[in-house]
Amino acid sequence: MSYLNVPRLTFSGDFISDVSTVNNDPQHYNNNTFKKSFQEFGTGSNNGWWNPEGGATFGFQDCHVKQITDEEGNTSSDPLLDGIIGQIVCGAEGRNSGKMVDLDPQQQMVSQLWGVTFRILTATNELLLEGKIEPTGFRDLQMRQQTGARVNGQPLGGTWTSVLEDVVWGDLAYQSLFLMSLKSKTQENRLSINLNGFGYYYAHATDGRFSLGRILGSLGPWFSGEPKLFPPARRLYGIVSNNNNVFFAASNFILDKENARLSIDFGSSFPVSDSIGTIALNTELFLAVSKTAIGPPPGATPYMVSPDGVLFVGKLEYQNGTGWLNSTSGIVDFNNLSHEVLSALKDNQLLLLGASSKADQFVVIAREAVDGIVLRADEFVQRLDTNQTNEISFYASQYGLPLPNHAIYITLEPPTPMTPKLQNTPPICDVPGNNYPADGLTFDAVITTDVNGVGVLKLTGNSIDSPRGYLDGQIYTLDYDLAGVNTDPASGSVMPQNFIAIHLRDYFEIPETPVWADIQPTMVQFANLYPIMSKFFIDFSDPNALIAKKELLIFAFDRDIKDPIYMPVTRDLSETKRLTILKWLRNPIIEGEAIVVTQQKAKGEINLIQEDTVTETVPLTNNQLRLRDAVRAKNGADFNIPEITNLFEF
Incomplete structure (x- = not known):
């Protein structure tokens, strides 16, 4: 089960992320070269970037429950049918707000939520539901916003998936049939939660939304043995590239064969025309099953299919404006699937199609991976101390079913080069590289999935002695792939999908009497x-x-x-x-x-x-280049954003 399963609740509103930005620049960590000007507002490493006095806080603002879907697949947004609809989604009461922090200034692409409490309250502050979000980093960073991004600064969006731990059901929860259904179905007193954030304001605009972003959320049941930090789902990958921007880049979906239902999440990928989720797209969209395997990578030249080459699932009945996306969180259910569609989806790719100018042709906007392969790591962000061993669980599946007895190859990325002082603008100090020394980590290069398609990697941090000098510890990146399966070129349009981000801390011995x-x-x-x-x-x-x-x-x-x-x-x-x-x-x-x-x-x-330690001649891998470019995108690269209404017109 996951947030895509039923019973399901969706909510939307704003999130606040008052991040500190002095720590975005590795050079600012050097105590010997630090200047007070680095704490001042502005751009570049001579100052503290766009929010130097941030407190790293994260919280929910003006969020409300929008819609529920019951176990039969019936959807309602009427509060008269269930009192949970319209209620307030918020954070903790009477205590510090949660935090959103990077793993390290040299690994900013897995920003994590820590200490975030999730609550649903009535308008009179009575508790319905409360839980603690297990710390999780964002994934599936992708292009979302088509216009207006130069106002708020950030056209990208990311997804946090996690579980609510130690769930408390308020006294009034027992008056909600939906909440009681959810409580009876979930396991281990945990719930699956998904948060899609986009439209973040780091530009100091005049509309009062600085440090705010839009959030689309969903809540569903969780079952024992499932991953915590991503849904056990099949995936669609975008292949339409417009000015090097890929939309509908990654979308999760599940197939409930018993109830003949397909549920798909476009909340993390549907293109919007502003920072609050307005849809201006006019293209007709359809889900279909391909009768033959197709595997084109993202590109500007459209890949076309004829109606004879696919089996249609249904039309995506989205609506223009802000209402549809903010009410549904972009999750769509296709109910009462035919036996023919159910049978075809067992071992064929799902497609997202767009209408074209040719009556007998459809544009493939997004497709499932070739052979329906999905491999993802659960605990993909790691903090390690000397002699500490952590376990990372990998889940392999094919067309939604576990992939047992398959080898997974784990490799350490090669070291990245030192950036010398003279190449920085302005030159402050040298910036160290990553992924060295290689013996800082101990792990098996090959692990094997069990009968449930799960493989477990034991990762041990060894003693390292300040390889980065003024930056504590070292950043390591592990890549992983299934043996005999090439990484699908459509996966990860902005950042690589199959990687583990690790911060190994320096060895440090506690003094007898510290001074x-x-x-x-x-x-x-x-x-x-x-x-x-x-x-x-x-x-x-x-x-x-x-x-x-x-x-x-x-x-x-x-x-x-x-x-x-x-x-x-x-x-x-x-x-x-x-x-x-x-x-x-x-x-x-x-x-x-x-x-x-x-x-x-x-x-x-x-x-x-x-x-x-390292030299300038070390080449960067494709994954390292993509991570570098993703950091630049996250921190405000100048995007060439096409007009949304023309995005999929061919």
């Missing part, structure tokens, strides 16, 4: 990267200021990593460094001369790394 010099580099870095703290709460670079508020800091540094109060907000601190800070706070000792020695030692290590 200020032991934690000073970390605390100064906090003060540099999060000016909102030093301006409005405490100057982390001043040991006396820390001592004055040590009880509060002990409380914050002693939280669970999933707690929104947890320090640091970026979650990039190793456990041993965190414990060292706590140890110092409980017995603060200041030794001034040791600070100078530590700084000089760190500077020497950086120079050594620059000379000996």
Whole structure:
């Protein structure tokens, strides 16, 4: 089961993401070259980018339940039929909001939600449902917005999929037939939740939406043994490329054979004409099953099929304007499928077709992968300390069925080159590369799926000693593929799909009696990267200021990593460094001369790394190039955006 299954609830509204942007630039992490101007608003590495005083907060604003779908597939948006419709979706009450943070300044493409509470309340603040969203990073970054993106700044959208843990059902929940149906069907007191975010404002426009974005959400049952951070679904990939922009790039769908129902999610991929989900597309869209395998990659030349070459599932009855997408979250159910369609979908590709100027031809806008293969990793974002071993579950399927006894190849991306100081504009300091030393990670190069199509990788972090100098630890990227199956060229139009992002923290030994010099580099870095703290709460670079508020800091540094109060907000601190800070706070000792020695030692290590670790001649892989370009896109590259009404006219 997943958020696509029934009973299902959809909601929409805004999200706020008051991210800090000083920490978007790796050069700002170098304490030796940091300047106060890096904390000021503006563009480029001479300042703190577009939101230097952000607090990394994430929350829901003006969100409401829009629609429910019962177990028979009946859809309703009438609050008289069930009291859950129209109710308020919000975050925690009386506690810190959740956080949205990057894994690292050199890995910004898996931004994660941490400590986010999800609640549904009545207008009189009575609880209906509450749960904690398991930390999850966004995936399926793709082009969404056709026009107006230069106003708000960000035409891309991304998807967070997760589970609600420790679900609490309020007293009034028992008056909702829908909620009771959902409660009876889901397992382990978890629910599947999906959040599609787009239209994010990082431009300081005059309409008051700065740091806001649009969010389309859905909630459904979750079953034991399923992945937590993506739906166990089949996938459509976009193949129409217009000015190098691919729309309908990735869409999840499931086939419920028992109830003859196909449910597909266009909420993460349907092109919109502004930042609040207005649809201006005029093309007629259809779902169909291909009678023969087709595998063209994305391209500007349309791939056409004739009606004789497909079996039609149905017409996509979307509506122009803001109502349809914001009410349905882009999820469409095709009920009462014929036996012929059900049979064809067992081992043939699903297609999204658009009408063309030729009466006997349809444009293939999106298609399922060749042979219906899907391979995805569940825990695809990893934070590792020395000698820590984590498990990553991989799920392999073919046309929605588990793919047992198949080998999965795991490979470490080659090292990326150091970016020398003279090549930066403006030149501040050298920027280190990634994926070295290779022996920082231990893992099996081949794992095999079990009878359920699940393979488990054990990933161990080994001791590394500041390979990036002023940046703690190292960023590693693992790629994975099924043996004998080439990665579909249509998957991942903006960023690669099959990768694991890892932050391995530096080895650090907890001192017997920590002194200020032991934690000073970390605390100064906090003060540099999060000016909102030093301006409005405490100057982390001043040991006396820390001592004055040590009880509060002990409380914050002693939280669970999933707690929104947890320090640091970026979650990039190793456990041993965190414990060292706590140890110092409980017995603060200041030794001034040791600070100078530590700084000089760190500077020497950086120079050594620059000379000996990597060279400029290391070529970037296709995945590395796509990740680099995705970072540029996320942070405001100038897009050439076509007009939406002409997007699929051929």
